[in-house]
Amino acid sequence: MTPAIEIKHLTKKIRSGFLMKEVMALSDLNLSIPPGTAFGFLGPNGAGKTTTIKLLTGLSFPTSGEALIFGRPVSDISVRMKIGFLPERPYFYDYLSGTEYLHFCGELFGMTRAARNKKITKLIELVGLKEKAGEQLRKYSKGMLQRIGLAQALINDPELIILDEPMSGLDPMGRKQVRDIILHLKGQGKTVFFSTHVLSDAEMICDQVGIIVQGSLQSVGDLETLLSPKTCSIEVSIKGVSESALSLFKPMASSTKIADEGYVLRIDDAGILPKLLALLQAEKVQIVSIIPHRETLEDIFMEEIRGRQS
Amino acid sequence: MMRGMNAGVSAIKAIAINTFKEAVRNKILYNLIFFAVLMMAVSLVLDQATIGQRNKIIKDFGLASINLFGVIIAIVVGISLVYKEIEKRTIHPLLAKPVRRSSFLFGKYLGILLTLVIEILLMSFFFFLLVWLYEGGFDSYLLIAILMIFVELSVIAAVAIFFSSFSTPVLSGMFTFSVYVIGHLTSFLKDFGASSGSAIIKQFTHFLYYVLPNLERFNLKTHAVYHLPIEIGQLLFSILYGLLYIMIVMLFAVLCFERRDFK
Structure with a gap:
């Protein structure tokens, strides 16, 4: 079966600072995630999680190596028809209402108005924003922004959902809401790839985890195997x-x-x-x-x- | 393939309309009020002047104001709207969707043009109303001048997008403003270079002449106010020149933007 995500020798060097010193952000990452898996990408801040996600979503380009999604290179724009993406600490157009933003996202996929209306009603329901959908996003709390972010990531009914720190900065209630949505997606057989530095989140959601430290992958495996022998x-x-x-x-x-x-x-x-x-x-x-x-x-x-x- | 193309067009349209919405909802068009007040103030002051002079000054001042307000909008909106997308990371969920980076830039550009069209239409409406009040008629010459102002603003907006595709807003603002100023002086610079006697200066001024837009081509304000003859061939050539310049600048903007890593 074609993996949902296949990463081969992915390396990213970044130039930063005044002297433009080269820093290794990601070093020879290899990873294969079968479809239908909930994969937790774990690591401390600055470990290379967001860098990996940006390479997967076409926001930046690798120094070497390649990443494939459902067997096709990420540079192939048609791959993105199958992806839903929620960035870290998302910020959306705050002058739009929740519904307007989702319509905008639907249009980017070439969806018709009728298809958008139908999908948006469902999504607003799923993320529990029915009462607030007509309000401008500048009036949304962090948790609500995260949920509208999840809704926009699901507008195209993606097979693969990539979430960058979906629970960061949320209160316990917000965490639970987001976690429940992810579990719902998992229940639908979607592939979920999400990064976090909060381990309990991964424990509750993931089938598999990968641990990344200082730009290189330390271990990958299903949670049971990673945990059980050392209990x-x-x-x-x-x-x-x-x-x-x-x-x-x-x-x-x-x-x-x-x-x-x-x-x-x-x-x-x-x-x-x-x-x-x-x-x-x-x-x-x-x-x-x-x-x-x-x-x-x-x-x-x-x-x-x-x-x-x- | 067709579906992909339709999605591409739909994406450009969505981004353009969203850009326009942003400009409107962030109250960028409020400067129109300032324009209206300024025009009224000037016409009141000029009430004392003789009729013939007064009408010409109002036309002159009106066209210059439309131009100036338009340039400010083109530069400010052109630079800030692309930069803001990158800085606030609103572009991240967008580019993770099947949206080409070139579509994003063209969508942004068209959105800015739409903002400029609405701005110019509203300013022109007020301007023509004022001219009609004083002169009792419609002066079609002014329309041609305004059309050419729009072409000029379209060129400036493209330059602003180009700079903001790789630079910060402050730098982009300075660069674009410099292009605007020097763009009005290119013929003068070329003549200056030719008569300077220095080969280096001559080459440099020639370089500027060919690289920077010759914005004076779009300046028909004096023609319009004094009803000087306008050659239709020249007019069409100027429009074509503007379009070609925009296409080349946008092409470079796309090239810079295509390989950019987003933080």
């Missing part, structure tokens, strides 16, 4: 234990900290949990809770960055 530290909270009894358990734990009326023991090896629990029971210690901690995307993320820096 498990366990926190055992206990109560009613004497200092002397504590010294019996302490060597088994990787760390011990004082909590409300008791202690929290952290063990890194799940294998020793039964032994610890037996010992606790024998000493008649009250077990308050046992919480396993899976490794989060955040841990992987920090590890990659640390590895890169060292």
Whole structure:
């Protein structure tokens, strides 16, 4: 099956600063994303996420390498009939109303007025802007702009939706609304490629993630594989234990900290949990809770960055 | 193929109308009020002058004002509207759609022309009304002068778009204004170069003469006011010259814009 996005040895050097020093913004990026995937492109600020997206959407040109969308080079303008794009911190013509802006976008695709009317009514409904659609965009909040941005990205019923930091700067309510829309698109079988530096967003939405640090891709994979092998530290909270009894358990734990009326023991090896629990029971210690901690995307993320820096 | 072409035309049209809307909604046409007030003030002041002189001065001043207001709009709108798209990144979602960069520039250009047409029509309406009030008739010579002012403004707008396709608004403004000023002096510069005796100066002034637009070609204001004969062949040639100049400048603008990376 033709990948939705195929990136081959994509490299971008940018000249910046007063002396026009050359900076490597993206280095030999290779990536293949099958259709129907929700792909999270993760990385800290300045890692090269937006650079990649700009190369995919034809806003800038690679120094070397190429990017294909549904098998065709991004420079082929017809490819863009299949793409929907929401830029980072989007800013639209603030003198237009939401509906006017969507009509404008529809016209850029050569849609007839009837087709636009039909589509826009649906989209306004989807992004929950029915009451505000007639107002000028300058009166929109950040969250509303983001949602009208999503609507414009979907005007052509795209097969691939590229979203650059779609949740940045939004309050929890706004994040949820945007997340729900993305999940809705995913449910429709669309390919969603979105960048974020907020890992929980990716965890909730993505099938696959790619981690990019300082312009180069560190790891790619589905979330389960990236997370599962490294999971498990366990926190055992206990109560009613004497200092002397504590010294019996302490060597088994990787760390011990004082909590409300008791202690929290952290063990890194799940294998020793039964032994610890037996010992606790024998000493008649009250077990308050046992919480396993899976490794989060955040841990992987920090590890990659640390590895890169060292 | 046809669909692609239709989408291209539809995109240019949409961008042009949107550009016009931006100019109108950002109250750019408000300067018309200033034009009207200025014209009325001048006509009141001139009320004391003899009739023959007064009418000529009103015509002269009216045409000069239409020209000046038009030039300001062409430069300000031409430069700011393209730059704003880039600076505020409103161009990003646009170019990610099936819109060629050349279509974007042509759409912007046509939008600016539409703004200029409306501006000139409204100013002319007021101007003709004033002339009619004083003279009791319609002077078709003035219409030709205004048509040529429009051709001149179209050239200036294209130059403004060209500079703003790769430069900042302040620089583009300065460059375009310089082209406007020198454009009215090219014949003079050429003669100056020829009589200077220096080969370098001669070459330089010749270079300016051929590269910069000869805007004096479009200046028929004196002809219109004093009803001097206007050769139709010359008129058509000037219009053709303007069109050709616009096409070449726009071609260069597209070339600069095509390979630009957007921040």
